[in-house]
Amino acid sequence: xxxxxxxxxxxxxxxxxxxxxxxxxxxxxxxxxxxxxxxxxxxxxxxxxxxxxxxxxxxxxxxxxxxxxxxxxxxxxxxxxxxxxxxxxxxxxxxxxxxxxxxxxxxxxxxxxxxxxxxxxxxxxxxxxxxxxxxxxxxxxxxxxxxxxxxxxxxxxxxxxxxxxxxxxxxxxxxxxxxxxxxxxxxxxxxxxxxxxxxxxxxxxxxxxxxxxxxxxxxxxxxxxxxxxxxxxxxxxxxxxxxxxxxxxxxxxxxxxxxx
Amino acid sequence: xxxxxxxxxxxxxxxxxxxxxxxxxxxxxxxxxxxxxxxxxxxxxxxxxxxxxxxxxxxxxxxxxxxxxxxx
Numbered sequence: 001x002x003x004x005x006x007x008x009x010x011x012x013x014x015x016x017x018x019x020x021x022x023x024x025x026x027x028x029x030x031x032x033x034x035x036x037x038x039x040x041x042x043x044x045x046x047x048x049x050x051x052x053x054x055x056x057x058x059x060x061x062x063x064x065x066x067x068x069x070x071x072x073x074x075x076x077x078x079x080x081x082x083x084x085x086x087x088x089x090x091x092x093x094x095x096x097x098x099x100x101x102x103x104x105x106x107x108x109x110x111x112x113x114x115x116x117x118x119x120x121x122x123x124x125x126x127x128x129x130x131x132x133x134x135x136x137x138x139x140x141x142x143x144x145x146x147x148x149x150x151x152x153x154x155x156x157x158x159x160x161x162x163x164x165x166x167x168x169x170x171x172x173x174x175x176x177x178x179x180x181x182x183x184x185x186x187x188x189x190x191x192x193x194x195x196x197x198x199x200x201x202x203x204x205x206x207x208x209x210x211x212x213x214x215x216x217x218x219x220x221x222x223x224x225x226x227x228x229x230x231x232x233x234x235x236x237x238x239x240x241x242x243x244x245x246x247x248x249x250x251x252x253x254x255x256x257x258x259x260x
Numbered sequence: 261x262x263x264x265x266x267x268x269x270x271x272x273x274x275x276x277x278x279x280x281x282x283x284x285x286x287x288x289x290x291x292x293x294x295x296x297x298x299x300x301x302x303x304x305x306x307x308x309x310x311x312x313x314x315x316x317x318x319x320x321x322x323x324x325x326x327x328x329x330x331x332x
Contacts, residue, residue, distance in 0.1 A: 012274075012278065013278075016278065017282065019281075019282070019285060020278070020281045020282060023281050023285075024277070024281070088285075088288070092284075108266065143298065144298060144299070145298045145299040147299075148298070148299040148300045149300060152300050153297060153298075153299065153300055156297060156300065156301050157294035157295075157297055158294075159309065160290050160293050160294040160297070161290055161291060161294045163290060163309075163312070163313070164286060164287045164289070164290025164291065165287060165290070167283065167286065167287070167290075167316075167321075168283045168284065168286065168287035170321040170322060171279060171280075171283045171321045172276065172279075172280050172283060173321070174279075174320065174321035175275050175276045175278075175279045175280065176272065176275060176276060177325065179272060179276070181325075192324055192325060194322075195322055195323060195324040195325075196324060197324070205317050206316075206317065206322040206323075206324075208322070209313050209314075209316055209317055209322065212313050213310070213313055213314075216306070216309060216310060216313070220306065223300070
């Protein structure tokens with residue numbers, strides 16, 4: 001590992017988008033606050049500090065406002081976006097990074113002493129609950145419009161979530177397949193299962209996409225003829241899709257848990 | 261393990277973080293889009309979804325590992 005390669009990796013940070021930079025900066029700011037251990041300010045102040053940091057950083061990095069939006073609206077928008085990114089950074093620490101800390105603290109005692117991690121709690125728990133509430137607060141579930149089939153709308157919601165989830169999991173593994181193959185073989189094997197060529201529509205497609213295509217095709221058939229047979233077929237395909245999404249979420253959780 | 265090992269691990273994780281954060285945000289956006297969907301997709305949305313899915317078949321992230329070379 002040469003010095004040049006270290007600097008080459010660090011230089012890549014300059015090409016990060018503003019959102020990624022603010023997110024990373026919030027995480028760094030949170031750690032700085034935690035390590036400083038201010039006696040007059042408890043660690044419980046970290047979440048609002050991180051959220052405020054994200055809001056201010058986004059204000060600075062947001063750039064000039066477009067001509068069709070007033071400056072005040074643009075700055076307010078950047079402030080809100082930054083707050084959400086700061087909140088996401090804090091959630092990421094609570095849900096993922098704290099577990100990585102525990103894991104690394106078990107391997108490297110100096111890190112353990114530095115961060116003084118708490119004993120791992122039960123899986124899920126309050127952070128997961130907060131994450132759920134936070135997600136609901138920022139997304140807001142809407143009621144299904146009159147005239148729309150709840151069955152079809154919910155299948156389409158699963159298609160949207162499935163597309164995003166498979167993308168997230170497979171691209172995460174794609175960043176360094178060798179790393180995950182060695183350090184998280186179960187996760188990598190699951191990704192390979194999602195990638196397995198599967199027959200669909202007279203050709204082969206990765207299993208994850210084949211599941212989406214199959215569900216979408218059966219949904220199209222069901223919308224054209226809402227018979228019981230077509231409904232059963234679509235429901236069966238929907239179960240397969242939801243099962244794959246649930247497994248993807250489970251693996252995302254498992255690979256971020258410490259191994260003691 | 262010493263500081264070089266920690267630095268090497270951090271460098272190994274850097275691309276994972278660099279690519280993982282935008283993907284994580286994209287995943288959150290997909291959840292948001294799903295939660296905000298009120299009605300059935302139009303024919304155009306159906307077609308756009310299928311186009312996006314078929315386009316992903318060429319995405320390297322969706323391609324399986326190449327078969328391992330035969331043992332000597």
